[in-house]
Amino acid sequence: MIDLEPFWITFKLAVITTAILFLIAVPVAYWLSGSKSKFKTFVEVIVSMPLVLPPSVIGFYLLLAFSPSQTFGKFLEEHFDIRLVFSFPGLVIASLIYSLPFMVHPIQSGFAGLSPTLKEASFSLGKSKWQTLTKVLLPNIKSSILSGLVLTFAHTVGEFGVVLMIGGNIPGETKVASIAIYDEVESMNYHNANIYAVILFAATFIILLSVYLTNHRLEKIRGI
Amino acid sequence: MIEFNLHKKLHAGSGIMQVNFEYAIKEGEFVSIYGASGAGKTSILRMLAGFFKPDAGTIAFNNEIWFNSAQKINLPPQKRSAGFVFQDYALFPNMSVKENLEFALQKGESKNIIDELLNLTELEQFNSRRIQTLSGGQKQRVALARALVRKPKLLLLDEPLSAIDNELRAKLQHILINIHRRYHLATILVSHDVSEIIKLSDKTIFLENGVITKSGEPATLFFPEINDEKFTIEGNIIKIEKLEIDYRVTVLSGNQTVKIKVAESEAKELNKGDKIIVSSKVFEPVIQKISAS
Numbered sequence: 244m245i246d247l248e249p250f251w252i253t254f255k256l257a258v259i260t261t262a263i264l265f266l267i268a269v270p271v272a273y274w275l276s277g278s279k280s281k282f283k284t285f286v287e288v289i290v291s292m293p294l295v296l297p298p299s300v301i302g303f304y305l306l307l308a309f310s311p312s313q314t315f316g317k318f319l320e321e322h323f324d325i326r327l328v329f330s331f332p333g334l335v336i337a338s339l340i341y342s343l344p345f346m347v348h349p350i351q352s353g354f355a356g357l358s359p360t361l362k363e364a365s366f367s368l369g370k371s372k373w374q375t376l377t378k379v380l381l382p383n384i385k386s387s388i389l390s391g392l393v394l395t396f397a398h399t400v401g402e403f404g405v406v407l408m409i410g411g412n413i414p415g416e417t418k419v420a421s422i423a424i425y426d427e428v429e430s431m432n433y434h435n436a437n438i439y440a441v442i443l444f445a446a447t448f449i450i451l452l453s454v455y456l457t458n459h460r461l462e463k464i465r466g467i
Numbered sequence: 468m469i470e471f472n473l474h475k476k477l478h479a480g481s482g483i484m485q486v487n488f489e490y491a492i493k494e495g496e497f498v499s500i501y502g503a504s505g506a507g508k509t510s511i512l513r514m515l516a517g518f519f520k521p522d523a524g525t526i527a528f529n530n531e532i533w534f535n536s537a538q539k540i541n542l543p544p545q546k547r548s549a550g551f552v553f554q555d556y557a558l559f560p561n562m563s564v565k566e567n568l569e570f571a572l573q574k575g576e577s578k579n580i581i582d583e584l585l586n587l588t589e590l591e592q593f594n595s596r597r598i599q600t601l602s603g604g605q606k607q608r609v610a611l612a613r614a615l616v617r618k619p620k621l622l623l624l625d626e627p628l629s630a631i632d633n634e635l636r637a638k639l640q641h642i643l644i645n646i647h648r649r650y651h652l653a654t655i656l657v658s659h660d661v662s663e664i665i666k667l668s669d670k671t672i673f674l675e676n677g678v679i680t681k682s683g684e685p686a687t688l689f690f691p692e693i694n695d696e697k698f699t700i701e702g703n704i705i706k707i708e709k710l711e712i713d714y715r716v717t718v719l720s721g722n723q724t725v726k727i728k729v730a731e732s733e734a735k736e737l738n739k740g741d742k743i744i745v746s747s748k749v750f751e752p753v754i755q756k757i758s759a760s
Contacts, residue, residue, distance in 0.1 A: 360557035363518045366544040367551045368571040369617055378570065382561040 245438050249423035257399040260338040264395050268346035276354035294344050302408025305337050334410040334417055341405050345394040353387025386461045393454045471526040473514050479505055486677035495651040499664040502674035508657040512623045516551045517544035549621045550614030556606045558598045564609050565594040571616035584612040604635035622654040661689055661757050662701050699746040704739050
């Protein structure tokens, strides 16, 4: 019988990463879409780095940072009794960094596509920045938000290099589906690897299909 | 009374332009700002609304200070009692017509004002429609109604009628006049349409490169030479006929047509479709071209 736990860990990791990244990405994307600050380019570069850097580079530096023998890891362990390396929380942090551009970019372009007068109109009607964000701006970029959520989720599901570097392959803790496939192939269990792969393939297909269908429907409602 | 004195350096297409704008508007007064595009008209409205910070100056509404650079006072748009109608309407696509208006209600405020405004702007039958399904003229009316929900003391209109065809424009102008009579708001209209300005406003400001060049009553400013005539009619020429000695020009003004006899020399200057003003010196009408067809 094939072990389904890697799927559960993958799913948990993807949901947590997506939820946290959404909360981080909205303010970052909002700032990037409207800012004229000279730091903007710098922040944009940082956000986009995970798109081009090999996952093993990110994984390597995170491994060094989290390691109890290094300053940051030592600090965490001594003061908070937290060890991030080869642990699920460490995997979440790595995924947050690795998937950041997949959430920020769609939301940023959603904000940038809105007329700046929407925000001003809301202000002149006496609404605060928070009310403007939650009642006017975010509801009008639903399809961008949906893209961000799904891309982040799917990307976290498919993550391999970073997970292997930072999480290792601890069953029940850090062994996600993509690692499980690699593991089965290494042990020459092609049959099991195939089952894992087919499930991942089908899940990804269904997720993307439903996103595209929903987006088309949203566009129809908006009359675009 | 709203008094303001605005100074701002703008980076315009033609280089740097210095806006120096000082004016006072009485309660219930309808003032238009007329000028070429890039003269700084919209920037002035945006500074009054609080979207755009002047480099220096003051804005005061009666005793309430909205902006004072010396005292470092700069009320945010939320705290200024100014309604703004944007050129691109700025309606919220995620809300229906009525929801757009309801969004502007303050907490605990009665919804009566919304029904009243929907009625005034003739939008009752559209109240549950989505914004995307409305025509330009309808959108404009929603934007106007929405700007009035908070009962502002100052209404700022940024070329609200520029994107609308002539027939609808007349209807909207009529609605604007009604609203102005009813709420007695200090209103500033940015426009480059002469007939609209004459029809709607009490005062006009000519703006050139950020500076007022002339101000006063609109008809006097635009047509100083016909200042003392008995009456004036505005309209478009729909027909020019040659009679035995002279010419007959048929002018459509609103829903009425007026036929006027003109000499050949005058008729040569006119074309079908021209927008004109007819003014009468007791028995002798004078025709003045406003814009070519």
